[in-house]
Amino acid sequence: MPSDLFSDLTDRGLVHQSTDATALRDWLTTPGRRIYAGFDPTADSLHVGHLVAIMLLRRVAAAGHEPIALIGGATGMIGDPSGRSEERNLLSPETLQANITAVEAQIRRLLESVGQPVHVVNNADWMRGVGYLEFLRDVGKHVPLSQMLGKDSVKSRLERDGGLSYTEFSYMLLQAWDFVQLADSHDCRVQIGGSDQWGNITAGIELGRRLRSLDLHGITCPLLTKADGTKMGKTASGAVWLDPARTSPYRFYQYWINLDDHDAGCCLERLTEVPLTACQALTAERADNPAGRATQRRLAEELTRLVHGEAGLQAAQQATAVFFGAAFESLDDATLAEIFADVPSHDFARQRLDGEGLPLTEALAAAGLAATRSAARRTIEQGGAYLNNNRITDHAYRITPNDLRDRSLIVLRSGKKSYAVARFNAGS
RNA sequence: GGGGAGUUUCCCGAGCGGUCAAAGGGGUCAGACUGUAAAUCUGAUGGCACUGCCUUCGCAGGUUCGAAUCCUGCACUCCCCA
Numbered sequence: 001m002p003s004d005l006f007s008d009l010t011d012r013g014l015v016h017q018s019t020d021a022t023a024l025r026d027w028l029t030t031p032g033r034r035i036y037a038g039f040d041p042t043a044d045s046l047h048v049g050h051l052v053a054i055m056l057l058r059r060v061a062a063a064g065h066e067p068i069a070l071i072g073g074a075t076g077m078i079g080d081p082s083g084r085s086e087e088r089n090l091l092s093p094e095t096l097q098a099n100i101t102a103v104e105a106q107i108r109r110l111l112e113s114v115g116q117p118v119h120v121v122n123n124a125d126w127m128r129g130v131g132y133l134e135f136l137r138d139v140g141k142h143v144p145l146s147q148m149l150g151k152d153s154v155k156s157r158l159e160r161d162g163g164l165s166y167t168e169f170s171y172m173l174l175q176a177w178d179f180v181q182l183a184d185s186h187d188c189r190v191q192i193g194g195s196d197q198w199g200n201i202t203a204g205i206e207l208g209r210r211l212r213s214l215d216l217h218g219i220t221c222p223l224l225t226k227a228d229g230t231k232m233g234k235t236a237s238g239a240v241w242l243d244p245a246r247t248s249p250y251r252f253y254q255y256w257i258n259l260d261d262h263d264a265g266c267c268l269e270r271l272t273e274v275p276l277t278a279c280q281a282l283t284a285e286r287a288d289n290p291a292g293r294a295t296q297r298r299l300a301e302e303l304t305r306l307v308h309g310e311a312g313l314q315a316a317q318q319a320t321a322v323f324f325g326a327a328f329e330s331l332d333d334a335t336l337a338e339i340f341a342d343v344p345s346h347d348f349a350r351q352r353l354d355g356e357g358l359p360l361t362e363a364l365a366a367a368g369l370a371a372t373r374s375a376a377r378r379t380i381e382q383g384g385a386y387l388n389n390n391r392i393t394d395h396a397y398r399i400t401p402n403d404l405r406d407r408s409l410i411v412l413r414s415g416k417k418s419y420a421v422a423r424f425n426a427g428s
Numbered sequence: 429g430g431g432g433a434g435u436u437u438c439c440c441g442a443g444c445g446g447u448c449a450a451a452g453g454g455g456u457c458a459g460a461c462u463g464u465a466a467a468u469c470u471g472a473u474g475g476c477a478c479u480g481c482c483u484u485c486g487c488a489g490g491u492u493c494g495a496a497u498c499c500u501g502c503a504c505u506c507c508c509c510a
Binding site for chain 1 (some may be wrong): 464465471472473474475476478
C-alpha cells in the first residue's frame with residue numbers, strides 16, 4: 001500500500017495540476033471521502049480516452065474513498081467547449097437519454113468491482129427544474145465575467161474565426177454549479193478531470209468559495225497522448241471504444257499490444273493497477289528485450305480483463321492466436337464465428353462446392369480479399385493466399401467439401417493480416 | 429476574337445506508325461527480413477477460360493496490311509496577345 005493516495009497518484013504520473021497539495025493530502029487521509037469526475041454522454045459508449053478518469057476513480061475507491069461519477073445529462077445538452085476547436089452539434093433528447101443509460105452501465109461495471117460504494121449522479125436531476133432567471137440570480141451573479149473570459153478554453157476559441165456561442169460559453173457555469181451541488185448533497189470536496197478541465201474545475205472551486213465559503217479542491221490528470229503527438233485511442237478506423245459492440249475485445253486487446261514502446265510504460269502506470277515496482281521491472285525488461293513486448297502484453301491483458309472481463313480477455317487471446325497463424329481445426333463454428341466477427345464475410349451457396357468445386361480465385365475476389373480474380377491469382381502465385389491458415393500455392397485450386405470438414409465456413413486470408421470468412425449455407 | 433500547348437493505364441509522367449498492355453517514379457498488393465514496430469530488399473500491378481485471347485492511351489470518324497503515335501471534326505484544360 002502506498003503511503004497515501006495523493007503520492008500514489010503523483011508517482012504514477014497522474015497529476016498534471018492540482019490545488020494546494022498539502023491540503024489535498026490531508027483531506028484524503030480520512031477514508032470515506034467523496035470525489036467526483038464528470039462524463040459527458042456524447043456517445044453511447046466511453047472510449048479509451050475516458051480510462052484515465054475511470055482509473056483515477058478506481059484508485060480513489062481502492063484507497064477507501066467513494067467515487068462519484070457525474071453523468072452530464074444537462075451539460076451534455078450544451079457541449080463542453082474545452083479542448084474543442086469548433087462548436088459542437090447538439091444531440092437529440094432521445095439520443096442523449098440512450099447515451100446516459102449506456103454510459104452509466106459502463107461506469108458502474110468499471111467502478112463497482114473495487115468494492116467501495118459508487119455514486120452515479122446525473123446533473124439533469126438538479127438542473128431540470130431550475131429556471132433561467134433563478135440560475136442567473138443564484139449562480140451567474142457570483143461569477144465575474146473577467147474570470148470567465150480569462151479561461152483558456154474561452155480565450156483560445158475567441159481568437160479563432162468560429163468563436164463560440166453564448167451556450168458553450170455558459171458551460172463552465174453549469175459545471176461549476178455541479179461541483180457546489182455535489183458539495184451540498186454528497187459532501188464532495190474534490191473534483192478530478194482531464195487537464196482540459198482545469199478551467200471548469202477552478203470555476204467550481206471559486207463558486208464554492210463565494211457561495212458557501214467552501215474549501216474545494218481539484219486535480220487534473222494529463223491527457224493521454226502518444227509520442228508521435230496523435231491522440232491516444234485513435235486508430236485509422238476511429239476511436240477505440242469500451243463497448244464490445246463497437247470495438248471487439250480482440251481489437252481492443254490488439255490496440256494495446258501494438259502500442260509503441262515509448263507509450264507503453266506510461267500507459268501501464270496510468271491505466272492499470274499493476275504495482276509501480278512491477279511497472280519499473282517491465283520498463284527494465286523493455287530496454288533489454290524490446291522484442292518481447294512484455295509491457296504491451298501486460299497492458300493489453302490488464303485492460304482487456306478490466307473492460308471485457310476474464311471471458312473477453314480469453315476470447316481476445318484466442319483470436320490473437322488464430323489471427324497469427326495458429327491452426328484452428330479444433331475450434332467449432334460458433335467459436336470461429338465469434339473470433340472472426342469483425343472480419344468481412346461472404347455467403348456462397350453450398351452447392352458451389354459440389355462437382356469440381358469453387359475456384360479459390362473466385363472465393364478470394366468475392367470475399368473482397370482481391371480486387372479481381374486476376375489479382376487473386378497473383379496473390380496465390382506469390383504465396384500470399386491461405387485457406388484455413390494453410391498456404392495454397394496452386395492458382396487453380398478449387399474449394400471442395402473436404403475443406404469444410406464438419407463446418408459451414410472457411411477462413412480465407414491474403415497476406416499476413418487480411419482475413420475474410422466464406423460461409424456456405426444450403427439453399428441460398 | 430487571334431496565336432500556342434496539352435488531354436496516356438490508380439496518380440505523376442515517358443512514348444510520337446509496327447518489337448506497346450505501353451519506360452520511369454509514386455501508390456497499392458504479395459514475399460523476405462523483423463518485435464503483430466520502423467527501415468530495407470524482392471516480385472507483382474487492365475481483364476479473362478493466362479505460354480493464349482479480349483479491352484485500353486479525351487470523344488467520334490478517317491488514312492494504313494498495321495495507329496497511343498498520321499489526318500478531320502468535337503469536347504475539355506492551360507498559356508500568351510486583344
